[in-house]
Amino acid sequence: xxxxxxxxxxNAFKEQIDAPIASYFSSCIHCGMCAQACLFYxxxxxxxxxxxxxxxxxxxxxxQEYTLFGKLKVLLGISQKLTDAELAxxxxxxxxxxxxxxxxxxxCPVGNDLVYMIHKAREGMAAAGHAPHSLIxxxxxxxxxGSATGVGLPTLQAQIKNIERxxxxxxxIDVPGVxxxxxxxxxxxxxxxxxxxxxxxxxxHVGKTWTLSSKxxxxxxxxxxxxxxxIAKELLMRIVNEAEELGVSTVISPECGHAYMVIRWEGPNxxxxxxxxxxxxxxxxxxxxxxxxxxxxxxxxxxxLTFHDPCQLARRGGVxxxxxxxxxxxxxxxVEMEDRGKMxxxxxxxxxxxxxxxxxxxxxxxxxxKRTQLKTLKVSQLVTACAHCREHLEEGLENNDMKMSxxxxxxxxxxxxxxxxET
Amino acid sequence: xxxxxxxxxxxxxxxxxxxxxxxxxxxxxLLEILSLSRKPELAVVRERGIAxxxxxxxxxxxxxxxxxxxxSAFIITAGYIFHxxxxxxxxxxxxxxxxxxxFFGFSWPGLPTPVIGIITIMTLLALIALxxxxxxxxxxxxxxxxxxxxxxxxxxxxVLTGYMAFHHFFxxxxxxxxxILSVELLMIVFPFTKLMHTFTWFISRWYTxxxxxxxxxxx
Numbered sequence: 001x002x003x004x005x006x007x008x009x010x011n012a013f014k015e016q017i018d019a020p021i022a023s024y025f026s027s028c029i030h031c032g033m034c035a036q037a038c039l040f041y042x043x044x045x046x047x048x049x050x051x052x053x054x055x056x057x058x059x060x061x062x063x064q065e066y067t068l069f070g071k072l073k074v075l076l077g078i079s080q081k082l083t084d085a086e087l088a089x090x091x092x093x094x095x096x097x098x099x100x101x102x103x104x105x106x107x108c109p110v111g112n113d114l115v116y117m118i119h120k121a122r123e124g125m126a127a128a129g130h131a132p133h134s135l136i137x138x139x140x141x142x143x144x145x146g147s148a149t150g151v152g153l154p155t156l157q158a159q160i161k162n163i164e165r166x167x168x169x170x171x172x173i174d175v176p177g178v179x180x181x182x183x184x185x186x187x188x189x190x191x192x193x194x195x196x197x198x199x200x201x202x203x204x205h206v207g208k209t210w211t212l213s214s215k216x217x218x219x220x221x222x223x224x225x226x227x228x229x230x231i232a233k234e235l236l237m238r239i240v241n242e243a244e245e246l247g248v249s250t251v252i253s254p255e256c257g258h259a260y261m262v263i264r265w266e267g268p269n270x271x272x273x274x275x276x277x278x279x280x281x282x283x284x285x286x287x288x289x290x291x292x293x294x295x296x297x298x299x300x301x302x303x304x305l306t307f308h309d310p311c312q313l314a315r316r317g318g319v320x321x322x323x324x325x326x327x328x329x330x331x332x333x334x335v336e337m338e339d340r341g342k343m344x345x346x347x348x349x350x351x352x353x354x355x356x357x358x359x360x361x362x363x364x365x366x367x368x369x370k371r372t373q374l375k376t377l378k379v380s381q382l383v384t385a386c387a388h389c390r391e392h393l394e395e396g397l398e399n400n401d402m403k404m405s406x407x408x409x410x411x412x413x414x415x416x417x418x419x420x421x422e423t
Numbered sequence: 424x425x426x427x428x429x430x431x432x433x434x435x436x437x438x439x440x441x442x443x444x445x446x447x448x449x450x451x452x453l454l455e456i457l458s459l460s461r462k463p464e465l466a467v468v469r470e471r472g473i474a475x476x477x478x479x480x481x482x483x484x485x486x487x488x489x490x491x492x493x494x495s496a497f498i499i500t501a502g503y504i505f506h507x508x509x510x511x512x513x514x515x516x517x518x519x520x521x522x523x524x525x526f527f528g529f530s531w532p533g534l535p536t537p538v539i540g541i542i543t544i545m546t547l548l549a550l551i552a553l554x555x556x557x558x559x560x561x562x563x564x565x566x567x568x569x570x571x572x573x574x575x576x577x578x579x580x581x582v583l584t585g586y587m588a589f590h591h592f593f594x595x596x597x598x599x600x601x602x603i604l605s606v607e608l609l610m611i612v613f614p615f616t617k618l619m620h621t622f623t624w625f626i627s628r629w630y631t632x633x634x635x636x637x638x639x640x641x642x
Binding site for chain 2: 021045067068105265339
């Protein structure tokens with residue numbers, strides 16, 4: 001990554017602009033409907049959080065670089081060229097108040113995919129040197145240590161030992177020729193090791209061969225979050241190289257919406273070639289096994305519960321029905337939020353927002369949307385399929401004195417698996 | 424130049440100039456957009472996305488859910504009244520159809536004039552309501568700049584002058600000339616402003632719908 005400068009940023013913005021973006025900017029008539037879909041606007045009432053306004057620097061570049069009339073306006077002095085100061089001002093809007101949840105893209109009457117543009121705007125912002133320090137440091141840790149949070153292989157190895165001791169199941173690592181290579185996110189290694197132990201139990205239950213990789217275990221991609229494709233590529237290649245070297249047929253994305261978006265959808269585009277392995281989210285895989293009758297479960301959850309759709313998994317990933325089918329297998333008191341599935345409201349922490357201390361107050365305020373959604377349901381348990389959502393949901397609930405436990409879906413399914421050794 | 428001469432000029436050379444700018448500008452703008460193209464999708468898609476794009480073109484005519492409608496009920500309702508009204512007047516008012524026949528060589532049935540009169544008033548009222556809303560709603564006031572108000576004016580004027588000409592306000596030839604002139608103004612500024620959305624909304628919807636369909640999401 002060469003040194004950031006306004007010029008580099010400007011050029012990076014220019015490179016990102018494609019036909020969809022030109023069409024989107026040509027189509028926007030400032031109706032303001034996108035504001036109503038954004039939890040940062042609905043929870044604060046601040047017009048500056050209107051999604052399309054967050055794209056104003058990019059719109060300016062598009063107009064002045066890719067339209068004849070825009071060039072004319074600059075020549076005649078009617079419009080001013082974009083400045084570095086403007087980009088600095090927009091950092092708060094492009095990084096600090098957007099979780100990339102993509103809800104705005106669902107409501108735009110002319111069909112603009114706003115979050116597609118914000119993703120791309122981040123490439124320009126990062127190259128111009130206007131990305132938050134916390135995210136830059138996260139990227140450095142991801143490159144040097146292995147994950148944005150600084151959790152590396154030694155921590156994973158220690159957790160593996162604990163899990164093997166507790167479950168008596170061996171966690172395979174760097175085993176070639178197996179069917180599946182599982183990934184894991186740093187949050188899961190550190191805070192939710194139950195994911196890994198659940199995975200080990202499920203693999204044993206269905207009798208599939210799998211492995212972790214010591215060189216490519218981290219599923220999240222800090223480079224995508226900040227918008228530096230060079231870093232994103234380097235991090236992604238750790239996984240791709242390992243998957244190809246070990247010869248697995250499928251890579252499993254853990255309970256992380258972001259990771260799924262990166263590996264399943266962005267990945268091949270990022271490295272400019274298709275993968276020669278399949279990518280599945282653990283929930284997709286579990287549902288596939290459920291359908292094939294490979295999951296034998298018993299009993300139902302006692303609690304009244306609901307499911308929080310991770311944005312990148314549902315709205316931006318297309319995995320919407322699978323978690324519900326799995327839940328119905330192990331819970332008979334599932335109630336749904338009014339806005340759910342592809343229209344679910346974000347937990348408020350995606351898009352790298354949780355890593356930015358300066359956004360903490362706003363992030364917790366935005367959680368009010370989730371609180372309002374949950375209050376009417378009167379549930380005592382919240383299930384999700386994203387460790388990042390889970391962490392923020394726990395924090396938000398605690399902040400609001402709401403007594404509700406948050407559980408990962410994989411873990412919940414595993415709790416009900418019939419122990420085949422005993423039967 | 425008397426009123427009749429003015430009317431003849433407006434109907435003749437002025438209209439030809441406006442039409443040329445409109446057609447050339449429109450083609451240029453569409454070329455500017457489409458020539459940027461986009462990269463092919465390399466991920467394994469759940470469906471090709473071509474049909475999905477077309478589905479979204481139609482699906483987006485309605486708000487995605489009740490909540491979205493409720494949060495933007497005014498702008499959706501007033502917006503629909505204005506857009507439908509505008510196109511009904513443009514395409515189904517008998518004198519307009521006669522004009523188009525001159526141009527294209529074929530015609531179609533129109534609506535009774537009193538019906539067009541009522542629709543015109545509804546359209547004008549919807550436009551005024553949308554303008555007031557734009558000036559009063561915190562988000563819209565914040566977002567709106569010169570262009571937003573300018574395109575409102577050039578859209579409003581043809582409807583207003585058309586209504587006035589039909590009801591013979593002032594001097595009829597003058598009013599009719601002003602009506603045609605206001606249409607020419609609309610045509611001239613059209614390609615250079617956000618009025619372009621008239622021709623790009625379905626491109627936008629298609630791109631968004633197609634990408635979402637590839638991922639298996641109905642948008």
